[in-house]
Amino acid sequence: MDVEMGTVLTAAATVLVAVAAAIGSITTGWLERRHKKRAIAAALLAEVSALSAIIRRRKYREDLDEAAEHVRVTGDCYQLTVPVPSHYCRVYAANLTAIGLLDPDQASKLVEFYQLVDSVVQDVSPGGVLASGSDSAADFTDAKDLLNDALAIAELLRQ
Numbered sequence: 001m002d003v004e005m006g007t008v009l010t011a012a013a014t015v016l017v018a019v020a021a022a023i024g025s026i027t028t029g030w031l032e033r034r035h036k037k038r039a040i041a042a043a044l045l046a047e048v049s050a051l052s053a054i055i056r057r058r059k060y061r062e063d064l065d066e067a068a069e070h071v072r073v074t075g076d077c078y079q080l081t082v083p084v085p086s087h088y089c090r091v092y093a094a095n096l097t098a099i100g101l102l103d104p105d106q107a108s109k110l111v112e113f114y115q116l117v118d119s120v121v122q123d124v125s126p127g128g129v130l131a132s133g134s135d136s137a138a139d140f141t142d143a144k145d146l147l148n149d150a151l152a153i154a155e156l157l158r159q
Contacts, residue, residue, distance in 0.1 A: 033101065036098070036101060037101045037102060040095050040098050040099075040101060040102065041102055041106065043091045043095065044091055044092060044095065044102075044110055045157055045158070046091070047089065047090075047091040047092060048110070048113055048154050048157055049154065049158070051088070051089070051117060051154075052150075052151055052154040055117075055147055055150075055151060056151070060082065060120075060147060061144050061147050061148065063080065064080070064140045064141070064143050064144035064147070065140075065141075065144060067080050067130075067140040068137040068138075068140035068141045068144070069137070071134070071135055071136065071137040071140065072137045075135060076135065077133040077134060077135040078133060078134060078135070078140070079130070079131060079132065079133040079134075080124055080130040080131065080140070081124055081125070081126065081130075081131040082121075082124040082125075082131075084121045084124065084125060088121065089114055089117070089118070092110070092114050099111065106157065109153050109156060109157055110157065112153055113150050113153045113154060113157070116146045116147070116149050116150035116153070117146075117147070117150050119143075119146055120143045120146050120147055120150075123139075123143050124143070130143060
């Protein structure tokens, strides 16, 4: 009877140790994922904030308004080129595969923000419709509207 009890106690202890190890491993993984999620969110929100501040401080929307007005008044073709480095969204690019860790609503807003900004970046970069020149005021107004939409999303992300 003592041998059987010892075997049972040994088996029970082994199971308890295995369960404790599994719980520890799961908890550690969960904590690491939670920390990574928070770090990625903080970095992306900081980049969104910085890009929003740059858009405002450099008055890109006002430049687009002036270009649209110039085209409306003169009918001339107007070129608007803004040198934007390829690394302007390096935090987003570096964490693109981890966006799914974020809250779905936050992830959706972040992707939309970057897509709107990137659309304007493409327009004002060499080969883009505004950089190549346009005689349509609507082209400039559309770009301004895209920036306004992006800034509105940035405000929602700050809350």
